[in-house]
Amino acid sequence: MRILLAGDTHIPDRAERIHPSIKKQLEYKSPFDYLLFTGDLTSREVIDWLNKLSGRVLIVRGNMDYLPLPRNHIVDIDAWKTGLIHGDGIHPRGDTMGLTRVSIELGVDILVSGHTHSPFIKTGVKRNILLLNPGSLTGVWGGGGGSFKPSYIILETEGFDLHIELHVLEGGSLVIEKYMAKWSDMSWNITRMEEQ
DSSP, rough: OEEEEEOOOOOTTTTTOOHHHHHHHHHHHBBBSSSEEEEEOHHHHHHHHHHHHHEEEEEEEOOTSSOOOOOOEEEEEETTEEEEEEOOTSSSSSSSSHHHHHHHHHTTTTEEOOOOOOOOEETTTTSSSSSEEEEOOOOBBBBTTOOOOOOEEEEEEEEEEEEEEEEEEEEEEEEEEEEEEEEEEEEEEEEEEEEE
């Protein structure tokens, strides 16, 4: 399965549009089996575009969204129960302990969150939960700063292993960081593979 993780577009309040090279790349790679969106899209037009990328789009409400969206989703992706939240209830933003607590409350193996505007791939406190954050698809500023670089994650499942690609727009070019997340001995082991 191929899953697109994205979020925090803030269109039109902080960004006018998604960068054309990202838009072109995602449309070329579509359709995705799932698209998990971490919220703060802030306009319905973004939802219309997301629905063109996948037949299974799950979106949660961010703290800047005023659309009737749920606060979380739980979905089975192959062997993994996966949770989706925005992350605005976590202090400080992206805190591993807070995200681990939410993962346990939701009963998930993988938790996808946003709100930080900076991507990350890490494990929970005891390494039995995988924490993924795609950053901001438009690279806009957030209340806690952010990377200021547009980014998203493509996740591919292979049995109990996950291939993770973090795509970051730097200087007009997409840089891809590749990771392998392997499940063994009741914990996740993340290895950085290569950069393109």
